[in-house]
Amino acid sequence: MRFLILLTALYFVSFSTYSQVGFPYCETFADQGSVSSKTVFGGSATLVDGVLRLTDAQREQNGYVYIDIPFSPSYGIKASFEYFMYGGSGADGLTVFLFDADVQNFRPGGFGGALGYTQRDNMPGMTGGYLGIGFDAFGNYSNSNEGKIGGFSGSPNGRYPNSISIRKNGAGLSGYQFVDGKMTLDPPSGSLGLSLDVQYQFPLSSGGAGTTRVTDPAKPGYRKVFMELEPNPSGVGYILKMEMVVTTVTNEPRTITIFPGIPFPYVASKNLKIGFAASTGGETNIHEIRNLQVEVSNDEGLENPSGVDFFDFASCEGQENTYFITDEEVILPNENSEIRCLQFYASFSDIEEESDDICTQGKCREENRELILPQGTFRAGTNAGDFTFFPNEGFTDQNVTVYYTITDTYGKSSTGNAMTLKIIESPEPVRIFEEGNSDSIEEIRLCGGEAVRLISKGGEIYERYEWYKDDKLILGAESNELSVNAVGDYLVKAYNRKNCPAISNSILVSFPEFPDFDIISPVVACTPDQSVDVTESISNYDPVRYDYKLTGAGKIYLDDEMKEVSSSGAYEIQIKHADLDCYSSPEPLQIVIPEEKLLADFDFEIQGTGVKGEDDGGFFPDDVFQFRDLSPNGAQSWSWDFGDGSSSTDKNPTQSYGKKGDFDVALTFTNMWGCEATLVKRVSIIRSYRVMFPTGFTPLDNENQFFVPKSKGLVSAQLLIFNTWGNLIFESDDINSAGWDGKLEGKLLDAGFYVYRYNGVATDGEKVTKAGKFKLIR
Numbered sequence: 001m002r003f004l005i006l007l008t009a010l011y012f013v014s015f016s017t018y019s020q021v022g023f024p025y026c027e028t029f030a031d032q033g034s035v036s037s038k039t040v041f042g043g044s045a046t047l048v049d050g051v052l053r054l055t056d057a058q059r060e061q062n063g064y065v066y067i068d069i070p071f072s073p074s075y076g077i078k079a080s081f082e083y084f085m086y087g088g089s090g091a092d093g094l095t096v097f098l099f100d101a102d103v104q105n106f107r108p109g110g111f112g113g114a115l116g117y118t119q120r121d122n123m124p125g126m127t128g129g130y131l132g133i134g135f136d137a138f139g140n141y142s143n144s145n146e147g148k149i150g151g152f153s154g155s156p157n158g159r160y161p162n163s164i165s166i167r168k169n170g171a172g173l174s175g176y177q178f179v180d181g182k183m184t185l186d187p188p189s190g191s192l193g194l195s196l197d198v199q200y201q202f203p204l205s206s207g208g209a210g211t212t213r214v215t216d217p218a219k220p221g222y223r224k225v226f227m228e229l230e231p232n233p234s235g236v237g238y239i240l241k242m243e244m245v246v247t248t249v250t251n252e253p254r255t256i257t258i259f260p261g262i263p264f265p266y267v268a269s270k271n272l273k274i275g276f277a278a279s280t281g282g283e284t285n286i287h288e289i290r291n292l293q294v295e296v297s298n299d300e301g302l303e304n305p306s307g308v309d310f311f312d313f314a315s316c317e318g319q320e321n322t323y324f325i326t327d328e329e330v331i332l333p334n335e336n337s338e339i340r341c342l343q344f345y346a347s348f349s350d351i352e353e354e355s356d357d358i359c360t361q362g363k364c365r366e367e368n369r370e371l372i373l374p375q376g377t378f379r380a381g382t383n384a385g386d387f388t389f390f391p392n393e394g395f396t397d398q399n400v401t402v403y404y405t406i407t408d409t410y411g412k413s414s415t416g417n418a419m420t421l422k423i424i425e426s427p428e429p430v431r432i433f434e435e436g437n438s439d440s441i442e443e444i445r446l447c448g449g450e451a452v453r454l455i456s457k458g459g460e461i462y463e464r465y466e467w468y469k470d471d472k473l474i475l476g477a478e479s480n481e482l483s484v485n486a487v488g489d490y491l492v493k494a495y496n497r498k499n500c501p502a503i504s505n506s507i508l509v510s511f512p513e514f515p516d517f518d519i520i521s522p523v524v525a526c527t528p529d530q531s532v533d534v535t536e537s538i539s540n541y542d543p544v545r546y547d548y549k550l551t552g553a554g555k556i557y558l559d560d561e562m563k564e565v566s567s568s569g570a571y572e573i574q575i576k577h578a579d580l581d582c583y584s585s586p587e588p589l590q591i592v593i594p595e596e597k598l599l600a601d602f603d604f605e606i607q608g609t610g611v612k613g614e615d616d617g618g619f620f621p622d623d624v625f626q627f628r629d630l631s632p633n634g635a636q637s638w639s640w641d642f643g644d645g646s647s648s649t650d651k652n653p654t655q656s657y658g659k660k661g662d663f664d665v666a667l668t669f670t671n672m673w674g675c676e677a678t679l680v681k682r683v684s685i686i687r688s689y690r691v692m693f694p695t696g697f698t699p700l701d702n703e704n705q706f707f708v709p710k711s712k713g714l715v716s717a718q719l720l721i722f723n724t725w726g727n728l729i730f731e732s733d734d735i736n737s738a739g740w741d742g743k744l745e746g747k748l749l750d751a752g753f754y755v756y757r758y759n760g761v762a763t764d765g766e767k768v769t770k771a772g773k774f775k776l777i778r
Helices: 559-563
Strands: 004-007 025-027 039-043 046-048 051-055 062-067 077-086 093-100 129-136 163-167 178-183 223-231 238-247 253-264 272-279 286-295 310-316 321-324 339-345 370-373 376-380 386-391 399-408 417-424 431-434 443-445 452-457 464-469 481-484 488-495 501-503 507-510 546-552 555-558 569-577 587-592 602-606 624-629 635-641 654-656 661-671 676-685 690-692 710-712 714-722 728-732 752-762 767-776
Touching (some): 051 062, 062 286, 093 286, 178 253, 272 286, 339 376, 386 417, 431 488, 452 488, 481 488, 546 587, 602 676, 710 714
Parallel strands (some): 310 417, 443 507
Antiparallel strands (some): 004 321, 025 286, 051 286, 077 286, 093 129, 129 163, 238 253, 339 399, 431 452, 488 507, 602 624, 624 654, 635 661, 714 752
16 A cells, blocks of 8 residues: 655645535534535525524525535435524525536526526526425425426415425426425315324414514424435435424424425436525515534445554655545545545544534544644645644654544544654755856746756755646656746755655746837927937836837837937837847837928918008008918917917917007917927007098099098097088088088089098097098089
């Protein structure tokens, strides 16, 4: 018989309280800290006040729990538990179910009246379901509604409340047929044999709305279930037995037989698991369980496993040595059983006899999982048959003997065996070096596709080597060298002639990912012959940690050489770690440097007149100026400053100043690359008004019929006409008047000279006075 030995470096195996991994299985649901890791909750199931609550008294709730421990159908199963149904309107109930342990993705069945086991209309039944026993308070699990197959018959409303019904295996929307059942209260007429005798009848729930949980067996409403699936001695399947402790009268709990032993003749899968589910629909109840105990039915058919004695195995001083007893090295007589745990004792007489308490049988007791002796410390591991021994210094060449037991999946334990280990001196550590590098290093960084050769060196002659990657043995790696092309932590154990390992340092081999960096593209210069600094466009530019390469225009720029690039074109930029040779994939980068200087240009005139300056008549405060951008093509945005505090972003804006003055108008335009150019021109408004008088007029012609001045910039005007004797013959205060038509009291006057006087006010308040002669021509 072979005893596997794994000798490790100074390595502490931490462990927590050893949770149950087999039967007997006891779960109180007292609190989260006491719940086994093998107890799996789902849906609305939650721990509340020392119980597992599967549903609240709310509509359309569902919850389930199963024990993630397979058991062989060969031995059957027994279970007991307390349940509590209360606080609602009486629906729906709970199930105890068995399902195929090989199911990978467990899913409960429909809820509501399906109680988490059967199909419900288009909702499939439980995956791998083998048996579902429904405690049907509302009465829909026990009929053929909602797609279920089979059930009781004869009820006037189709429901069979207070029924315990058995359904068989199924898959999806098929199967889960009704097998048998028992009504526990008020059966419909004609149900003789399908219900309990009257004196034994009781409701499944302990009370309706407003009631509380009943935990005292002496009080009415208490319920506890004892069920057993005993392997059928004469055929396939099981014999199903069920009893309940029921209290309906104070201080008078009764044990009532529900099923004395009915056949369930259906083939089970290789292994099964047990679970519980509950649900509500349109009506509600609180559903809870606690104090669950699960064990095999045919305990007499189980045998105790047998260990073996181990002698003279090496244990290296001053380091933790790991060992593993495999299932093949001991005798495990029970079907589908495995080593569940090891327990250690200083002497054979210390081995304890099995307790009569079912919940303490088969437990791996924490106090026996660690044994401290003067020679060193034994600790049971977390993986069934593994354990460690850490020999203390000063016991070289001495033997240490301890005693151990093994416990299997079903809680059966061996009577005890001895193991003797010889403590030998540990060798000095070896070291790992990179080929061609004599320096001791902690990390080797590689580019993708590269490999490195690691070499182990030490001060002894070594018989064999074991290489490890991430604490896992590399099969076939047995020399002092190892070629590595994968990321991981590597170490080597070099075994000397005494079979003690010299443990090396750990070296990390990594393949660093290329650093993330953002590039602003294009990189633009705004004046000809200007160079650009590409490094400014790279986020987090760090030439100490990383190397950069810019390629384009027939040149290669490295790192800070990219600070002065003077040619336009399409480039590619790459980055790498400074200590590695591999660059990242190229990223495109555009560089734009103009061939000509960027110039802005514009002109302006009085809108719609063509007046561009004094030569054309000049500008006035109330004129509307039209500005036009004349910059080269490529402008994408404009910014006008009109010199009086106002501005515009239109391409061709208009502006009115409303006063005299010199105004410096600045146009700044921006092209597609973000470059700007600015031009300033002056607008001079030197007069606030203009008045021009004709030297004569011809009232009898079709044209020039009226004597009126042409004016601009006035807000009011008075025109007076006199004859040569000084007599007033026409007066008008209307600035928009057509003028004098040469008549006095409707009669055209004689040809000759006349005198005008003109009084006005300009837009800026300046007073205007004009006088002169003109000729009336007939």
